[in-house]
Amino acid sequence: MDWYNKLVNVFTGKRESEPIEDILVKPKADRRIFSHVPDPLLQRKAGDRRGSTGAEGQAEVDERQRVADAGTRFSVDYPVRVRVVLPGGERRSFTCQSVDVSTTGMLLRIEGEAHYQLLQKAAKIRLRFEVAPGSMPEGMEMKVNIAARAARFQIKEDGAWFCGLQFNETLVQYAGRRKNANLALISTLFLVIMVFVIILMRAESVIYFKFNKFLYTYSIITAAFLLSRYLFGSLYRAVPVDMDYTPGVTIIIPCFNEEAWIHRTITSCINQDYPPDKLEVIVVDDHSNDNSVEAIKATIAKLKSEGGRFQADGRLSYILQDANRGKREALCQGVLKAKHELVVFVDSDSFLEPFAIRNLVQPFKDPKMGGVAGRTDVANTYTNGLTKMQAVRYYIAFRIMKAAEAYFDAVTCLSGPLSCYKKQIVIDHMDEWINQRFMGQKATFGDDRAMTNFVLRRHRTAYQDTAVCSTIVPNRYSMFLRQQMRWKRSWLRESITAGKFMWRKEPFMSLFFYIGVLVPVAAPIVVVYNLLYVPLVYGIVPTTFLLGLLTMAMLMSFAQMFFRRSSTWLYGLWFCLYYEAVLLWQMPVAWVTFWKSTWGTRMTPADIREKERREERKRAEEAHYGHAAL
Secondary structure: OHHHHHHHHHHHOOOOOOOOOOOOOOEOOOOOOOOOOOOOOOOOOOOOOOOOOOOOHHHHHHHHHHHHHHHOOEEOOOEEEEEEEOOOOOEEEEEEEEEEEOOOEEEEEEOOHHHHHHHHHOOEEEEEEEEOEOOEOOOOOEEEEEEEEEEEEEEOOOOOEEEEEEEOOOHHHHHHHOHHHHHHHHHHHHHHHHHHHHHHHHHHHHHOHHHOHHHHHHHHHHHHHHHHHHHHHHHOOOOOOOOOOOOOEEEEEEEOOOOOOHHHHHHHHHOOOOOHHHEEEEEEEOOOOOOHHHHHHHHHHHHHHHOHHHOHHHHEEEEEOOOOOOHHHHHHHHHHHOOOOEEEEOOOOEEEOOOHHHHHOHHHHOOOEEEEEEEEEEOOHHHOHHHHHHHHHHHHHHHHHHHHHHOOOEOOOOOOOOEEEEHHHHHHOHHHHHOOEEOOEEOOOOHHHHHHHHHHOOOEEEEEEEEEEEEOOOOOHHHHHHHHHHHHHHHHHHHHHHOOOHHHOOHHHHHHHHHHHHHHHHHHHHHHHHHHHHHHHHOOOOHHHHHHHHHHHHHHHHHHHHHHOOHHHHHHHHHHHHHHHOHHHHHHHHHOOOOOOOOOOOOOHHHHHHHHHHHHHHHHHHHHHHHHHO
């Protein structure tokens, strides 16, 4: 893979040693660390500063979410064109810079007293600016031309002039009226066209079936499989919130070398809209070799010092392992210490939305439910093309693929960034999970799929789209490829394991599962046949096959546009093409490398040993050739 990494570096202009700075939205810090935690002393209510809520159940959570979103300000630096109409009808305009923006308003830095006075006198104000990608949550990027009114004026000690303006309608309402309506219409039209084209092409497969039974059977099965996933994914609905259902929850964060993100992860986990006496957070450091331990201690100390009335002292703790024993061991240490009936696993580079836990626990009202996955979005979407591509893939994988499985209460992977289990189920399978082996080798990754299989044997699993977290994804192709190889190894291993019992599930889901294993495993053979064998042997350009790939890719892109209203939709097309050209060929490699225990994306002991072996082999080769030259 070194040749590929070098080629990527040529095109990106980045050396492997050069860091790439991730682009994340920058919400301005709230002076209250526990801004979303219900106040046990009732000194403030949920919704303070923007008005309290009086609804019940899901409606109340939706209203709290709206209030929280409206109150979140993001640090930005947009050029803003301001047009004012004075009381006499005179029109004036000027340009200034924004300081921060929310969905309800904007703070401007004014250059000069004359412009400052114009705003003070203005009868009408209109603002023109562009929400840059990555400056606000995904889907908000757009050009804006909106009416506003001055809300407050301020002159700072350095002589700077500031004006806070409130929009006449929220940016969410503006987007819904202008941008989103158009995107919904366009995406719906193209989705209908794509589905029609796919059905038409599969009808052709039936006609020509006798000429190549294997190829056309595969084509028909693949199309039916993917279309059914989109169908059931669109039918999925999240379990509504019951405000009276608040089971005890312990969040466990396994940490290894995450000093950059662990502070944000811990803070997001404790700052939840959930009863304080029902939620605790345990951080387990798996013998990090960076400054993660110092960051964990400092973060927890600060939270405890400022969260007295929110019972932070009794709800936050950490465990330091004296040796690196792996993620599973770290999670199990947290489970053994957990005092509540549900345990939530959160990756150390993932950040929970304030209402994630309240939404995540709702499916457990079903006594047969054993585990629930939340939705994982990409936190660093707008860093580069690779992260945009992953953002589309993540969203479709959760909102469509997992949602389709959830329709049958059989989600096959409760993903690591955010998943919840009944504690007793984890304890019952703890030894088997920690000591799992496959083909004689100890399993060191794929912990989420492995635990999901334990749960699925006797319980239901679900997906809750309203329980949202965001995670940091690889921003280099070299790291991304290593991650994908690790995932394919664990997927293949755990699919073989799940195949032994999935036949006992609901019949359609069982068929769903086995086809889902067959299609990607056989894909490399089908691609080689169509793109190499057919052109070389028969001299035929595989136009139908290429059109089929393009159609499937466009189906993903327009689904992203329809559900997410994001400017990243085009990268769904890029992901599908990249998958066929590169990622697909990792599957045959995964077949014969089950023994691998390295992560590839972080320097675990296994990775360190592998690196030392490579360096030793390199030194031996250099010594050998040097001796031969003499």
